[in-house]
Amino acid sequence: MATTSTSLQSRVSVNRRIKDNSFTTFLSISIVASLAFIFYIIYRLYNNAGYLLSWDLIRFFPSYDIDTAGFQAPIMGSIWVVGFASLFAIPIGVMTALYLEEFAGKRNRFTALIELNIQNLAGVPAVVFGLIGLAFIARGPLSWGFTVGSAAIVLAMLILPVIIIVTREAIRAVPPSYKEGALALGATQWQAVSKLVIPSAIPGTATGTILAVSRAMGESAPLLLLGALSFVTFNPTGLDSGFTILPLAIFKYAGDSREEYQVLASAGSLILLAILFAMNLFAILLRDFTLRKRNV
Amino acid sequence: MSTTAQSGSAVMSLAPSTHLRRRNLIQLVTTRLMALATVISVLVTVGIVLSLLPTTFRLLREITTQVFGTVWAPLFEPSQYGMAPLLVGTFIIVLIAMLIAIPIGLAAAIFLSDYATFNLRRIVKPILEILAGIPTVVLGLFGLYVVNPEFVEKYWPIGEPLAYTALGAGLMTGILIIPIVASVADDALSSVPRAMREAAYALGATRREVATKVVLNAGLSGVVAALILAFSRAFGETTIALMVAGSYAKLSANPGDPMQTMASFIGFAGIGDAEVGSSAYNTIFLVGTVLFTVTLILNILGNRFISRFREVYE
Numbered sequence: 001m002a003t004t005s006t007s008l009q010s011r012v013s014v015n016r017r018i019k020d021n022s023f024t025t026f027l028s029i030s031i032v033a034s035l036a037f038i039f040y041i042i043y044r045l046y047n048n049a050g051y052l053l054s055w056d057l058i059r060f061f062p063s064y065d066i067d068t069a070g071f072q073a074p075i076m077g078s079i080w081v082v083g084f085a086s087l088f089a090i091p092i093g094v095m096t097a098l099y100l101e102e103f104a105g106k107r108n109r110f111t112a113l114i115e116l117n118i119q120n121l122a123g124v125p126a127v128v129f130g131l132i133g134l135a136f137i138a139r140g141p142l143s144w145g146f147t148v149g150s151a152a153i154v155l156a157m158l159i160l161p162v163i164i165i166v167t168r169e170a171i172r173a174v175p176p177s178y179k180e181g182a183l184a185l186g187a188t189q190w191q192a193v194s195k196l197v198i199p200s201a202i203p204g205t206a207t208g209t210i211l212a213v214s215r216a217m218g219e220s221a222p223l224l225l226l227g228a229l230s231f232v233t234f235n236p237t238g239l240d241s242g243f244t245i246l247p248l249a250i251f252k253y254a255g256d257s258r259e260e261y262q263v264l265a266s267a268g269s270l271i272l273l274a275i276l277f278a279m280n281l282f283a284i285l286l287r288d289f290t291l292r293k294r295n296v
Numbered sequence: 297m298s299t300t301a302q303s304g305s306a307v308m309s310l311a312p313s314t315h316l317r318r319r320n321l322i323q324l325v326t327t328r329l330m331a332l333a334t335v336i337s338v339l340v341t342v343g344i345v346l347s348l349l350p351t352t353f354r355l356l357r358e359i360t361t362q363v364f365g366t367v368w369a370p371l372f373e374p375s376q377y378g379m380a381p382l383l384v385g386t387f388i389i390v391l392i393a394m395l396i397a398i399p400i401g402l403a404a405a406i407f408l409s410d411y412a413t414f415n416l417r418r419i420v421k422p423i424l425e426i427l428a429g430i431p432t433v434v435l436g437l438f439g440l441y442v443v444n445p446e447f448v449e450k451y452w453p454i455g456e457p458l459a460y461t462a463l464g465a466g467l468m469t470g471i472l473i474i475p476i477v478a479s480v481a482d483d484a485l486s487s488v489p490r491a492m493r494e495a496a497y498a499l500g501a502t503r504r505e506v507a508t509k510v511v512l513n514a515g516l517s518g519v520v521a522a523l524i525l526a527f528s529r530a531f532g533e534t535t536i537a538l539m540v541a542g543s544y545a546k547l548s549a550n551p552g553d554p555m556q557t558m559a560s561f562i563g564f565a566g567i568g569d570a571e572v573g574s575s576a577y578n579t580i581f582l583v584g585t586v587l588f589t590v591t592l593i594l595n596i597l598g599n600r601f602i603s604r605f606r607e608v609y610e
Contacts, residue, residue, distance in 0.1 A: 020503060027403045027406060030404055030407070031420055033400065034404065034424065034427055034474065035423050041434070041435075041438050044438065092336050095329065095333035099331055100334065103330055104334075114337065116596075116599075117337060118337055120341070120596060120599075121340060123592075124344065124532075124588065125533070125559055125587055125588070126532070127534040127559050128344060128532070128584055130566060131562065131584045132347040132348075134580075135581070157340045157343075160337060160340065161337065164337065188323040189323060190319075190322055191319065191323075211425075214429060219432075221534035221559070224563045225562070225567075229567055251433050251535065254539060255539075266437065266441075269433070269434045269437055272431060273430070277429070280429045288418075
């Protein structure tokens with residue numbers, strides 16, 4: 001077998017073989033470079049701020065004194081804001097996806113419009129969601145101010161289209177025969193969907209949703225406009241509470257020219273990366289597990 | 297069933313039982329609820345448009361042709377509204393980002409669709425997902441602390457780059473959009489029918505020739521979509537541009553200079569908690585409108601290419 005392939009290869013001209021080999025090398029280098037970049041960024045952050053890593057960094061509140069400075073308020077702020085954003089966006093997103101996939105009936109002008117709208121909403125720059133937040137939620141008609149509630153609504157709008165898209169994909173991956181069997185036995189559409197389609201679509205939905213939520217966790221731009229850059233030394237106490245978030249705490253420290261604050265920014269980045277990688281890893285493992293189960 | 301019902305038994309009457317009526321009611325209520333949820337996504341879009349347009353038009357009526365000027369200083373007195381520096385800054389940073397993302401992103405896509413074995417694919421895809429998961433603030437930090445001082449300041453030949461450079465921002469934005477190019481293009485290339493590859497191999501083409509001359513051509517509309525969507529994402533990126541390219545709207549063609557993009561201006565001006573109706577407040581909505589309109593057009597275009605591709609092969 002080996003000899004056949006070499007004799008076949010030798011019939012390809014030297015010139016083409018060189019081109020082919022260098023192309024393969026180029027592809028491999030691109031992949032390896034991407035991987036190397038991830039490691040390099042972590043290495044540099046760790047090199048800069050690794051010595052600061054301790055539980056105190058998570059336990060202490062932001063401070064101008066580097067020895068007692070930590071990220072508790074921003075971490076709690078991120079959890080509050082992203083938590084409420086998920087609470088708003090996930091039910092609405094899942095219901096929209098279910099409606100479009102299972103209840104809207106045949107494609108008509110209404111569903112086509114909704115689909116176009118969702119696709120485009122997913123591509124709206126994040127900072128623009130900050131603008132609608134500023135105009136209608138923090139100021140203007142709702143005037144909720146720079147609060148956890150305002151920020152949660154803005155992030156909910158940001159992740160809503162993503163959640164709809166991933167949930168629809170998960171629903172589409174459920175074999176239609178499940179539902180058809182139930183319908184043939186006299187179940188209503190809702191009974192078939194709630195008892196068969198939804199349970200089978202949960203793992204896929206969960207994977208996509210976790211990725212969407214982790215995106216919201218790392219998002220900084222829209223909340224720049226909602227006062228999240230302020231120096232906050234307390235944890236949120238409710239939806240009306242002021243807040244800051246981890247990405248913007250990093251942003252704030254990074255903008256300071258004093259070196260100890262730059263170290264703090266790197267330390268905060270390591271915490272943020274750890275949180276996001278954990279979420280991503282969980283999502284990827286969940287998907288891998290589901291795929292394997294389905295294949296068996 | 298029907299024969300027992302005819303026998304007159306109340307339980308088996310043809311009228312729907314309470315149980316049946318209940319489940320029909322549940323079906324009706326849940327369907328209505330879901331339709332209502334569906335409308336919310338439309339309301340968000342309507343909300344965006346309504347939040348942007350009135351303020352934009354009010355400001356435009358005031359400043360009219362000043363937007364064509366070459367000095368952007370809306371936060372100073374007297375305010376100047378020439379958008380040229382923002383447009384040029386945005387364009388340069390997006391261009392650098394595309395120069396990074398096109399070769400690496402397409403290489404990753406071709407690798408995934410035509411070179412990687414099933415197991416290698418299972419390793420490489422998560423790497424790209426992790427790259428996509430790095431938050432922009434961390435990329436910005438890396439650009440500000442590492443790329444600008446250690447690479448751009450040292451090696452950029454034109455002018456004297458300082459702490460903030462468009463080049464650094466462009467490079468970091470490029471890394472941000474590599475996974476977008478890779479995943480959309482990979483979707484397209486992977487769904488090119490196997491038969492086309494086999495036909496080319498049978499004619500004696502090498503693996504590179506199959507990948508670049510057959511598969512890449514067959515999946516071209518998907519690849520174009522990938523590039524358009526990545527372009528759009530880079531266009532709207534705020535945090536990286538703000539952290540790495542600074543907040544000075546300099547009109548310059550030298551990537552070693554600090555620059556401001558449209559998105560980073562919104563972020564910058566928004567930090568100051570601008571008073572409603574003030575010049576700063578109105579200006580961020582004007583720039584937001586331009587940003588929203590351009591990305592909307594790009595996204596419609598990109599998605600059109602994707603659906604054209606799906607129609608052909610799926």
